[in-house]
Amino acid sequence: MNDKTASVHWQGRGKQGQGKISTETGALKEYPYGFASRFEDDRRGSNPEELLGAAHAACFTMAFSFACDKAGLATSAIDTQASVRLSRQGDGFVIDRIALAMQATVPGIDEAKFQEIATAAKLNCPLSQALASVPEITLLATLRQDKGG
Numbered sequence: 736m737n738d739k740t741a742s743v744h745w746q747g748r749g750k751q752g753q754g755k756i757s758t759e760t761g762a763l764k765e766y767p768y769g770f771a772s773r774f775e776d777d778r779r780g781s782n783p784e785e786l787l788g789a790a791h792a793a794c795f796t797m798a799f800s801f802a803c804d805k806a807g808l809a810t811s812a813i814d815t816q817a818s819v820r821l822s823r824q825g826d827g828f829v830i831d832r833i834a835l836a837m838q839a840t841v842p843g844i845d846e847a848k849f850q851e852i853a854t855a856a857k858l859n860c861p862l863s864q865a866l867a868s869v870p871e872i873t874l875l876a877t878l879r880q881d882k883g884g
Contacts, residue, residue, distance in 0.1 A: 756781065773821075784830065788817035791862045795835055795874075798860035802852045803841055812879070813839040832871040840879045849878045 741763070745754040755765040763781075772780030792815040800810045820832040835857065841849060853876035857863055863872060 756786070784819040784821050787830070787866075788819040788833070791819075791833060791860075791866065792817040792835065794860045794862035795856055796837070799837065799839065799853055799856035802856050802859075803844070806848070806852060808841050808844050808848075808852075811840045811842060813837060830866075830869055832873070833866065833869055834873045834875070836875045836877075838877045838879050844878065846878055850876060 740759045742757050743754050744757075744765075745752055747753055750770040753767060753769045755767055756763050757765055767780035768782050769777075769780055771777035773782035773784070795817075796813050796815045800813060803810045815835060815837040818832075818834040818836075819830055820834075821828050822831045824831075837853065839849070839853075844852075853874060857872065857874045866872065
């Protein structure tokens with residue numbers, strides 16, 4: 736395994752400053768962020784919580800798919816959303832909740848096994864483990880019916 740890297744260049748002071756986020760793969764290349772995209776409704780940039788949510792959703796989704804595969808079950812479609820809440824705490828801020836919502840189509844699985852695998856994937860995905868200091872990480876896992884034949 737190798738390190739994955741991302742970088743940020745920030746210019747300016749505090750609220751007036753602007754940052755640019757880049758990733759080694761080029762998925763983000765000098766993507767803007769700043770006070771307005773983090774604390775207000777400026778949709779022209781990203782923010783750390785949005786990126787953290789995307790990473791957590793991606794990690795959990797892969798962990799769930801791999802766990803299903805290990806159990807002999809093939810996932811045909813998985814959609815996951817992560818909502819990350821940044822709250823004021825004293826003079827600063829803290830991430831106090833991450834809510835994962837996943838809908839998946841897994842032919843041949845029953846509800847109990849689906850929930851068991853989803854819960855284990857949430858606990859065991861590397862991002863969930865790295866985020867263990869977040870007081871509340873929830874999961875709403877919904878099994879979609881396979882509409883194939």
